[in-house]
Amino acid sequence: MRADDLRFAGTPHTEIRFSGTPDHQSATRSDRTNLPDQVEAGVPYRDVRIEYRLQNTIDE
Incomplete structure (x- = not known):
C-alpha cells in the first residue's frame, strides 16, 4: 500500500489470527x-x- 498522506481518526486495533487444520504453518511480515x-x-x-x-x- 502507498499513501501520500495518511491520518487516523482513532487509534486502530489490529490482530492477526490463523485458523484451520492442525497441519499447516502460517507466517506474516510487514515492512x-x-x-x-x-x-x-x-x-x-x-x-x-x-x-x-x-x-x-499446508502439509499433506
Whole structure:
C-alpha cells in the first residue's frame, strides 16, 4: 500500500489470527516506511508505504 498522506481518526486495533487444520504453518511480515508500529490518532503521516507478506504451507 502507498499513501501520500495518511491520518487516523482513532487509534486502530489490529490482530492477526490463523485458523484451520492442525497441519499447516502460517507466517506474516510487514515492512513499513514512514509509519510507526503504534500510530497516533490525528497525526499526519506522509509518503507512507507498507509491504505485507503472508505465507501458508499446508502439509499433506
